[in-house]
Amino acid sequence: MHLDNFELTVPFSLLHKGKKLYRDNAIHNFTSMGEDLLQMQVLDKKEYTLLVSLNQNELSYYECSCESALQKMHCEHLVSALFYLRDKTNNSLSDLYLKDQLGGTAHSFLTTVSPKEINEFIAGQLSQDLSFRNVFLANFSASLPANRNFYNQLLNSVLDEYCKSRYQNAQDLEKLSDNIDKILSAAYHLKNNNNFHHTFLLCSEIINGLFNLLNWENNRYDELGIIIKEGFDLMQEFSSEDLAPPLRESIIEYCLNGWHNINKEFTEYYVIDSLNTAAHFCRKKKQGDSVLASLLLYSDIYDPHYKKSQIEYTTILNCYGKIAATNFLAKNSHIPVLLKLLIDNMLLEANYDEAKAIAQEGLEKVEASYTLDIESYLVEVLLEIALIENSALDIFYFGKKLFLLKPNFDKTLYNLLKDNLPSKLRTSLIKVLIADLQELPETTGFDRIAKIYWEEELWNELLHLLKQQASLENLKNLAPVLYPLYPKQLVTLYQQQIFVYAQSASKKSNYQYLVSHLRQLLILGASQQVVETIIHLKKLYPRKTSLTRELDMVF
Structure with missing residues (x-):
């Protein structure tokens, strides 16, 4: 190994x-x-x-x-x-x-810079770079003075500058901007103090205020656009926080309701923006039935039978599909359909990396839910991509997984597994596959193990397997190939199983089934053994007159 x-x-x-x-x-x-x-x-x-x-x-x-x-x-x-x-x-x-x-070099370099220069640089970055500011406050907020005066001043000054730059193009909205500035300042303050509940309440107040303003000033969508976008950006930022389930659902409700309240010319943009927010959020938080149901209810522009434009269709499909992939629910019949649509569309566009990532993510979730149909589909996708990428290890892994998922022996897959193994490892393939198949339900595993032995012409192993799991049906399927090699063993096994079956047989249909196997022995050329079996059965069950009548019709 x-x-x-x-x-x-x-x-x-x-x-x-x-x-x-x-x-x-x-x-x-x-x-x-x-x-x-x-x-x-x-x-x-x-x-x-x-x-x-x-x-x-x-x-x-x-x-x-x-x-x-x-x-x-x-x-x-x-x-x-x-x-x-x-x-x-x-x-x-x-x-x-x-x-x-590198870490040592960075530390040595900082000792050569004066504290004043470092402080000025940090202050400048706090005013201009939102991501830097979030990282800084997350790491150093605990070190700030207990009364939080310094913290409040810093936060308010930074957010004032931030809000001014975001709202500078809005006209005649100074009052609204001032109010939103204050709410934003309070919201970010609460956010950085881990008070998520009150943060959400403030965020919802902002969004509600924006929607109400749209109703009052419904002819000024261009002017309000920048503020509306701010509201969605804020929701997207807070959606990554560890909120309680009711708050998580409410955030998505606000995002999805948003595009219903906006002029039609903005609809496409905000639908996609809202769905991206929801997809990002659901991907992080693994939301359950209620949110997925609301997403499907609000998807009135999504229609798999009508593509207004390929770009729009693909974009919206990707949004919904990612939610389906990351919140896989086998009991919701819509979700597998959306997941398949998404991946099929990606394969058509040769977007193999993303299709592979989503299929793998979906597969991790579906394995726990035992949904065979969608699991087989995802494995087929990953095998198809592995063949395109010519990855021998992935071809073997997903090929073997698909082989085990198939209800019957798949000769094409079996040959694919053999062809993608080094010649010295092909013998071990049989042992590995059989070890896996032995853990499957007896009937399913037996049929495929028997096919492997048959394909490789391992007749001794096939006979041994048949002895372990002898039944009339298994004997009927394997007798044509094993009888010429092991006639005595096959006839003995057949006779044993006929007697076992006769013990519990009580209906005419049972007797007819038993007789059909006696005729199978005749076809194989064991007429003498058939006569002996009939005589013995009549002696064992003299009161089963229906059985006797059927036995008399064997020849």
């Missing part, structure tokens, strides 16, 4: 468990025990000790204290360690050293 492609030789079930342990930071106490020998602790249901030896990134030895390691070829703790080691190898020490050097 090599760090670069160990996924190719690990059963999917173990791969999934190991990757989850790695993502949950289960590995700790990582130490070197000597040349090429590493020891670490893995926290699972309890703590396990793992020893790993690598030779040029090739696994040469491992030992785990878990019980699974004694029974299986690999365990999930080893898989988590391989993910960890590959990540550790990719993050080279030289990169970390370079970061340390």
Whole structure:
């Protein structure tokens, strides 16, 4: 097993468990025990000790204290360690050293600048750069004086300057601007003190005031446009905060209501702006049914059967699709449809990177909801992109996942998996696939395992599988290929299963089904054994007259 492609030789079930342990930071106490020998602790249901030896990134030895390691070829703790080691190898020490050097250089440089120059620079950035100001206040607000006078003065002066620059093009709106300036100042003050509830109340007052003003001055949309945009910008900024669910829903309601109150010539812009806000917000907060329902209700300009323009359609579809991808709800039938529309549209535009990201994000959510149809679609998309990118590892990973999701054996996928493996690993493919299939429901797994043995002409293994899961239906399907090779074993298995079935048979349809399998034995050439079986059945069940009548009709 090599760090670069160990996924190719690990059963999917173990791969999934190991990757989850790695993502949950289960590995700790990582130490070197000597040349090429590493020891670490893995926290699972309890703590396990793992020893790993690598030779040029090739696994040469491992030992785990878990019980699974004694029974299986690999365990999930080893898989988590391989993910960890590959990540550790990719993050080279030289990169970390370079970061340390840069940090030291920056610190040395600051000692050469006078405190006055630094203060003037910070004051200037606080007045001009909103992102810098937010970072500064978030880091240093706790260090400000207890009475907050300095904080209030700084905040108000900065916001006054900020608001003036944003509203300088509005005419005859001085009074409204002054009021909004004050509300903004208070809102940002509350925001930076983590008082989200009152922040929202102030924000909603701003938005309500803007909508009311539109009703009073409905012929002045151009003049009010900059203030309306400010309201939406403010909502988008606050939507990233950790608000309580009722406040989160209300914010989206305001954003979506906004474009209904604006002149039609502004509708397209604000619909898209509002949906972007909602999509960004939902993506961050993983909103539930009520918000998704409101999004669909407000989408009266969205019609999958009518495209007013391809650009508008694509933009709005992207907005809705991202919400669907990041808030996947299997019980809401609209969401899978929107998700498919979005990804299909991206594939048509050859926007593979974004389609891949959204499909992966959707797949992470759908795996927990067991929605087979949409899960298969997402995996097919990721496999299609992997084939376009010619990524052998992704082709194998998603190809195998899709192969396992399919209800029946898919020969095309099976050949694809074989073709994208190095020749020395193709033997292990059979073991890996069978290990994964054995964890599926018995009937589904059996059929596909049997097909693999059949494809590879592994007749001994196929016979052994049939003995383990013998049934009349399985015998009927496999007898044509196995009877010429193992006639005695097949006839014996058939007779055993016929007697087992006869014990519980009580209806005419049951007897007819039993007789059909006796005729199958006749077709195979086992007429003598059929006669012996009929005689024995009549002796066992003399009172089952319907069975006797059906048996008399075999020949």
